[in-house]
Each structure stands twice: as C-alpha cells, then as structure tokens.
Amino acid sequence: MSDANLSRRRFLELAGATAAAALAGQVLGCRATPLGGRGDAGDRAAEPGADASGTPQGVGDASTGSLDSYLKRSAVPFSKLSVVSVAADPIVTRYGPSPIALPDVPGEAWLGSAPGLLWNALAGLADDGDPIAFLRTLVPAGGTVLIKPNWVEPSYWYNGKITHPTLVWQMAAMAAAAVGPEGHVLVAEGTAEASDWGPIVRYTGSDHTVAGQRANGLPVRLVDLDAARNRRLSVYLGRLSRFASSSQVYFDAHSGRMGRLGDGRVGRYLIARPVIDADLVIDFAKAKIHCSAGVTLGLKNLLGVVPANDGPYGDNASKDVPHSSADERAEGHVLVANRTLGYSMADLAAVTTYVARDGSVQRKAQRNVLYVVDGIVSGGNYQHNPTPKLTGWVAASRDPVALDHVGTRCLGFDVGKVLSLTPAERGTLHLGTANPSRLAVVYSGPGSFGGYFTIARKVRAEQVKARWGSLIDLGRYTVGAYTLLRPDAETVELRAAKVTAARVEYSAGGHRWAARLSLVRPGVWRGAIPAGAEHPRLVAFDSHLSMLTRVL
Numbered sequence: 001m002s003d004a005n006l007s008r009r010r011f012l013e014l015a016g017a018t019a020a021a022a023l024a025g026q027v028l029g030c031r032a033t034p035l036g037g038r039g040d041a042g043d044r045a046a047e048p049g050a051d052a053s054g055t056p057q058g059v060g061d062a063s064t065g066s067l068d069s070y071l072k073r074s075a076v077p078f079s080k081l082s083v084v085s086v087a088a089d090p091i092v093t094r095y096g097p098s099p100i101a102l103p104d105v106p107g108e109a110w111l112g113s114a115p116g117l118l119w120n121a122l123a124g125l126a127d128d129g130d131p132i133a134f135l136r137t138l139v140p141a142g143g144t145v146l147i148k149p150n151w152v153e154p155s156y157w158y159n160g161k162i163t164h165p166t167l168v169w170q171m172a173a174m175a176a177a178a179v180g181p182e183g184h185v186l187v188a189e190g191t192a193e194a195s196d197w198g199p200i201v202r203y204t205g206s207d208h209t210v211a212g213q214r215a216n217g218l219p220v221r222l223v224d225l226d227a228a229r230n231r232r233l234s235v236y237l238g239r240l241s242r243f244a245s246s247s248q249v250y251f252d253a254h255s256g257r258m259g260r261l262g263d264g265r266v267g268r269y270l271i272a273r274p275v276i277d278a279d280l281v282i283d284f285a286k287a288k289i290h291c292s293a294g295v296t297l298g299l300k301n302l303l304g305v306v307p308a309n310d311g312p313y314g315d316n317a318s319k320d321v322p323h324s325s326a327d328e329r330a331e332g333h334v335l336v337a338n339r340t341l342g343y344s345m346a347d348l349a350a351v352t353t354y355v356a357r358d359g360s361v362q363r364k365a366q367r368n369v370l371y372v373v374d375g376i377v378s379g380g381n382y383q384h385n386p387t388p389k390l391t392g393w394v395a396a397s398r399d400p401v402a403l404d405h406v407g408t409r410c411l412g413f414d415v416g417k418v419l420s421l422t423p424a425e426r427g428t429l430h431l432g433t434a435n436p437s438r439l440a441v442v443y444s445g446p447g448s449f450g451g452y453f454t455i456a457r458k459v460r461a462e463q464v465k466a467r468w469g470s471l472i473d474l475g476r477y478t479v480g481a482y483t484l485l486r487p488d489a490e491t492v493e494l495r496a497a498k499v500t501a502a503r504v505e506y507s508a509g510g511h512r513w514a515a516r517l518s519l520v521r522p523g524v525w526r527g528a529i530p531a532g533a534e535h536p537r538l539v540a541f542d543s544h545l546s547m548l549t550r551v552l
Contacts, residue, residue: 075513075514075515076513076514076515077511077512077513077514078440078505078511078512078513078514079127079511079512081438081440081514082397082398082399082401082402082432082438082439082440083124083125083397083398083399083402083440083441083442084395084396084397084399084402084403084406084439084440084441084442085120085121085122085123085124085125085395085396085397085441085442085443085444086121086124086393086394086395086406086410086442086443086444086445086449087116087117087118087119087121087124087393087394087395087443087444088117088392088393088443088444088445088446088452088453089112089116089117089392089393089445089446090392090446090452091112091392092112092113092114092116092117092376092392093390093392094114095114095164095166095167095376095377114164114166114167114376114394115166115167115170117376117392117393117394118170118171118372118394119131120394120444121394121395121396121444122134122135122174122372122396123444124396124442124443125396125397125398125442131174132174132177132178135174135175135177135178135280135370136178138178138280138368139175139178139183139279139280139368140179140279141179141180141182141183142179142180142182142183143179143183143184143279144179144183144184144185144186144277144278144279144280145175145178145179145183145184145186145278145279145280145281145282146186146188146223146274146275146278146280146281146282147168147171147172147175147185147186147187147188147282148188148189148275148281148282148283148284148301148302148304148305149162149163149168149187149284149285149286150162150163150189150284150285150286150296150301150304150374151189151191151200151204151304152189152192152196152304153191153192153193153196153200154196154199154200154203155200155203158388159377159379159385159386159387159388160286160287160288160377160378160379160380160386160387160388160389161286161288161379161384161385161386162200162204162286163284163285163286163374164376164377165204165205165209167284167394168187168206168284169206169209169210169213171282171284171372172185172187172213172218172220173213173218173220175280175282176213176218176219176220179219181217181219182219184219184221185218185219185220185221186220186221186222186223186274186278187206187210187220187221187222187223188222188223188224188225188272188274189224189225189304190225190226190272190304190305190306190307190308191224191226191304191308192308192319193226193308194226194227194307194308194309196226196308197224197226197227201222206222207222210222223274225272225274225275225304225305225307226272226307226309230272230273230274230307232270232271232272232273232309233271233272233273233276233359234270234271234359235268235269235270235271235351235355235359235361236267236268236361237267237268237269237347237350237351237361238261238267238361239428240350240361240427240428240429241261241266241343241347242342242343242346242347242350242424242426242427243267243343243347244261244267245426246260246325246343247260248260248325248327248340249325249326250266250322250323250324250325250326250340251322251323251324251325251326251329252319252320252321252322252323253321253323255324258320258322265320266322267347269306269320269321269347269348269351270306270307270309270320271306271351271355272306272307275305275352276355276356276359277357278367279367279368280367280368280370281352281367281369281370282369282370282372283298283301283302283352283369283370283371283372283400284301284372284373284374285297285298285301285372285373285374286301286373286374286378286379287373287374287375287378287379287391287393287407287410287411287459288378288379288380288383288386288459289379289380289381289382289386289411289459289460289461289462289468290383290462291335291382291462291464291465291466292323292324292334292335292338292341292420292466293338293341293342293345293418294408294413294417294418294420294421294461294462294468294472295404295407295408295411295413295418295420295421296379296383297373297404297407297408298371298372298373298397298400298403298404298407299342299345299346299348299400299401299404299420299421299424300341300345300420302345302348302349302352303319303321303344303345303348305348305351305352306319306320306321306348321344321348322340322341322343322344323338323340323341323344324340324341325339325340328340335462335465335466336466336467336471337419337471338419338420339419339420339422339423341420342419342420342421342422342423342424345420345423345424346423346426346427346431349400349424349431350427350431352367352369353366353367353369353429353431354366354429361429363428363429368398369398369400370397370398371396371397371398371399371400371403372394372395373394373395373396373403373407374394375391375392375393375394375407375410375411376391376392376393377389377390377391378391378411379459380459380460380461381460381461381462381463381464382462382463382464382465383462385464387460389457389459389460391410391411391457391459392457393410393445393452393453395407395410399432399433400424400431400432401421401424401425401431401432401433401434402432402433402434402439403432404421404424405421405434405545406439406441406545408421409453409474409544409546410453410457411458412453412455412457412458412459412474413459413461413472413473413474414472414473414474414475414544415434415543415544415545416543416544417471418472421434434545435501436500436501436541436543436545437501437503437516439541439545440505440514440539441547448547448549449547449549450477450478450546450547450548453477454477455474455477458473458474461473474544476498476542476544476546477546478546478548479496479498479499479540479541479542479546479547479548480496480497480542481496481497482494482495482496482499482540482548483495483496484538484550486552489529489531490528490530490531491526491527491528491529492504492517492526492527492528492529492536492538493524493525493526494517494524494525494526494538494540495524495525496525496540496548497522497523498542498543499523499525499540499541499542499548500541500542500543501516501540501541502516502517502525502538502539502540502541503515503516503517503538503539503540504517504527504529504536504537504538504539505536505537505539506530506534506535506536506537507533507534507535508530508532508533508534513533514539515527525540529552535551536551536552537549537550537551537552538550538551538552
C-alpha cells in the first residue's frame with residue numbers, strides 16, 4: 001500500500017494504474033474484478049478495443065477465408081456497441097465517510113464502499129480500466145467539466161432522494177485530475193425553486209467540501225444555475241424537436257397551456273449558460289421513481305439544466321417544460337402513461353449535446369456528455385418523500401437511452417412499459433439506442449448481472465399519486481428456458497422462445513468483437529465462431545433486458 005499521507009491529487013494520478021491492474025471488465029452477467037480484487041480469473045473477457053473499424057453486424061462462414069476476412073464481413077468491434085457499465089455490491093449498505101474524508105489510498109480502504117462502486121462503474125467504460133484516463137478522452141487539459149447532480153430540492157441524503165454528496169465530490173476530484181490545475185470543475189444544479197440552492201448546499205455540506213477541495217488545489221466550485229448572474233440561453237429546436245411529430249396542445253407542470261410546436265413555448269428551452277459553455281457535462285442522476293416519468297434516471301435529471309424562473313406565474317419555481325398533452329389530460333393520463341415528459345427529456349438531452357455556444361443547433365455533438373446514476377440507495381414510492389431501498393449499484397454510460405433502459409431494469413421495472421423512455425430513441429438528433437442487439441452491459445460485482453438484479457432488489461413503484469404499481473412492474477427476471485447446442489467447433493445454436501437478440505462475443509487481433517446470431521426460425525438462433533477466436537461468449541436478451549451469458 002502506498003504512503004497513507006499521499007495527497008489526493010497524487011492519489012488520483014496513480015489510482016488509474018492500480019485500478020487497471022485490479023479490474024478486468026466483464027460483459028453481461030460475468031464477473032469483473034472490482035478494485036481490491038474479487039472475481040474469477042478463469043471467467044474473464046478480454047478488454048474491448050477502442051479504435052478498430054467494423055462493418056454492420058451479421059454472421060459469416062467461419063470455415064472460409066482468414067480470420068481477418070471473417071471479421072471484416074461479419075463482426076462489429078465491441079467498442080461500437082452502446083456500453084453501460086454497472087458496478088454492484090450488496091455489502092455497500094451506506095455511503096461511508098463525509099465527502100471531505102474520502103480515502104486517499106486505493107485498495108482495501110475502498111472495498112465495500114460507495115467510492116469503490118463509482119470507480120468501478122467508470123473503469124468499466126475505460127479501455128484500460130483507468131477512469132481518470134477515460135475522463136481525459138472526454139475533456140481536454142484545461143477544459144471545463146460541469147457535474148449536474150440530482151439536487152432538486154433541500155434534502156438530507158439518506159432517503160434516496162438526491163445524488164449522494166460523497167459520490168458527487170469524488171466525481172469532482174476525479175474530474176479535477178482529468179482537466180488539471182488550469183481547468184475548471186463546476187458542480188451545478190437548477191433546483192426546483194430558486195430559493196432551494198442555499199439550503200441544499202448546507203444540507204449536503206457542500207460549502208465545506210468545496211472549500212476543502214480548493215484548499216487542496218483542486219479547481220472546483222459550486223454554481224447555482226437558477227441564479228440570475230448565470231446567463232440563460234434561449235434554444236429553439238423547431239423541427240428537430242421530439243414534439244415535431246405531434247400536433248397536440250401541451251401543458252406545463254402547473255397545468256398552464258403552452259400550445260403546440262411553433263406557438264413559441266413548445267420546443268423552446270431556456271438553458272443555463274454554464275451548461276452550454278462546458279466541454280464535458282456529467283449528468284449524475286439519482287435512481288428513483290417519478291409520478292410522471294415512471295423513473296428518474298439520466299434523462300429525467302436533465303430537467304435541472306432549465307433554471308427555475310419567474311416565468312408566467314411569477315413564483316420563481318417554473319420549469320418552462322411541457323409535462324402533459326391535451327389527449328393525456330382528457331384520458332386521465334397526466335401522470336400514468338405519460339409520454340409528454342419523455343419528449344421534453346429527449347429534447348433536453350439533444351440540447352445538452354448538440355447546441356453550440358452561440359445557441360445554434362448543430363447536427364454534430366458540441367460537447368461530450370457522460371451519464372452516471374447513483375443507485376446505491378434508490379428512492380421508491382414517491383419522489384418527494386421517497387422510501388429508501390438498498391439496491392447497491394452505480395451505473396455509467398455515454399448513451400443515455402441505453403443507460404436509462406438498463407437502469408429501469410435494475411429498479412425492477414418493465415422497460416417496455418415506462419413510456420417516458422421511448423421518445424429518446426427516435427428523432428433526427430441521435431441520442432442512443434435500447435436495441436438489445438446494439439447494447440452491452442459491463443458488469444462488476446458478485447455473481448452475474450441477472451443474478452444480482454432479481455425481484456429481491458425491486459424498488460416499489462409510485463403509490464402516492466400515480467398508482468404505477470403493477471403497470472410497470474417486471475414480471476420475469478430471466479430469459480426463461482433455453483437450450484445451447486454446439487453442432488461443431490465453429491457453430492453455436494441457441495434455442496429460447498423468449499430471446500429477442502443474441503450474439504457471440506470474442507477476442508481477435510487484440511480487440512473485442514461481437515457477431516450477431518441469426519434467427520433461422522422462431523425460437524432458434526444460430527451463428528459462427530471463427531477459428532482462432534479467443535474467449536468466445538454467448539450473450540442473449542429478452543425484451544425486458546433480462547440477460548443470459550454463457551462461456552463457449
């Protein structure tokens with residue numbers, strides 16, 4: 001173990017190498033070795049490659065031609081998939097020490113801790129297992145990182161309502177190591193009401209924490225996105241808005257009429273300027289239920305980039321964002337079965353990614369966005385006064401659609417029934433995918449992904465106002481009965497009635513590859529394993545993102 005007096009900055013510079021040696025990322029239900037070493041060395045997959053190119057997925061004939069020609073015509077690099085990294089540990093029953101007392105040395109001090117889960121979740125996205133190096137691929141030295149936690153209103157952190165400050169300030173320290181002393185790290189939130197910022201800073205102890213981090217030389221500061229001094233940028237998405245496909249009349253959270261797209265308010269968002277000025281936005285959400293969206297994860301957390309303002313009500317608590325449509329209100333679906341908030345969530349994700357600093361909407365991403373979810377203690381029953389549920393996980397991804405679908409599955413809900421998630425998959429401005437054939441989960445934790453996230457870890461759905469309950473509860477936690485056959489050394493066949501996507505993953509040429517299995521008849525999937533492929537593994541999904549993995 002290194003010198004216990006090692007500074008936090010030096011620790012962050014060195015910890016990547018320690019984690020890279022200790023952590024081997026695993027794919028979909030197979031163990032990864034967390035920081036400090038726990039896992040089965042005989043069940044490790046090779047790390048995915050970063051820069052390899054590939055053609056659309058398919059299945060080729062492994063018996064003809066070279067391995068190189070097979071890869072070119074039949075497989076896609078693993079790095080081309082939408083990767084969600086999930087770190088879990090049932091022994092993490094609390095968040096540990098106060099944020100100012102984060103451990104200075106990696107290893108045993110992090111085992112069974114919330115900081116260890118955050119580290120492992122980010123390490124699962126890194127090619128070499130180093131979270132700091134991964135962050136440096138997203139933001140330049142001397143750049144600006146804006147961390148947006150879910151600090152929606154004043155709350156202590158033990159009830160599953162807000163992103164825990166221990167994790168927020170650990171993320172801030174890691175971001176500071178990535179940008180260096182000339183950079184900037186902003187921890188910023190647009191609370192539900194403009195008067196909430198001061199109390200939440202005090203409740204979370206963030207005023208003392210940021211003072212301590214700045215005393216240690218870290219370029220970190222707090223930013224109130226509701227404050228008038230933080231300029232606002234009016235952004236109109238127009239036909240690029242998810243509302244463009246609808247002629248509905250929409251209403252805000254106060255039931256005030258906003259009109260249709262083109263009437264001035266729908267598709268137009270007032271965004272806090274620091275969000276648009278950042279080089280990297282880290283959306284650090286809290287896993288909890290929500291009366292309108294069903295769940296609060298990465299996409300829903302982005303409503304905080306819209307400041308509370310005087311708006312049409314003069315109450316200094318208006319988020320000028322559509323929350324329901326005329327049809328939904330007529331059908332009694334203002335809360336349950338609401339799609340409107342999903343359109344708003346998707347629009348705000350598009351704004352965060354594609355709007356340039358001059359306010360114009362571009363077709364190319366203008367900044368990187370990293371999505372992280374604190375699911376160590378999740379909030380159930382009601383978002384304003386949640387019932388805490390120990391779920392013991394942290395997830396991260398660059399794809400908000402994939403992350404929210406996987407996070408919904410982790411909470412125990414049916415991803416196909418949470419309607420607010422659907423709009424983000426569609427539209428001209430690409431946000432991500434929930435297609436199982438294009439999605440991968442890197443899992444760090446005990447057992448398998450499917451084995452950890454069972455009904456025992458289910459969070460209770462909204463019961464106070466919306467009565468979500470059985471409307472979104474997941475009824476099946478496995479892909480069901482299956483048969484796996486190997487007709488010969490280079491062929492794999494999966495027979496499973498409920499599987500909707502299957503592939504073989506393997507290592508070749510120093511990279512990790514994925515080749516889709518073909519559905520040859522109902523319930524029967526078949527594909528090839530090229531000769532010379534290493535660490536082949538079958539991965540299959542059902543429509544609920546329940547997952548099956550088997551080493552071949």
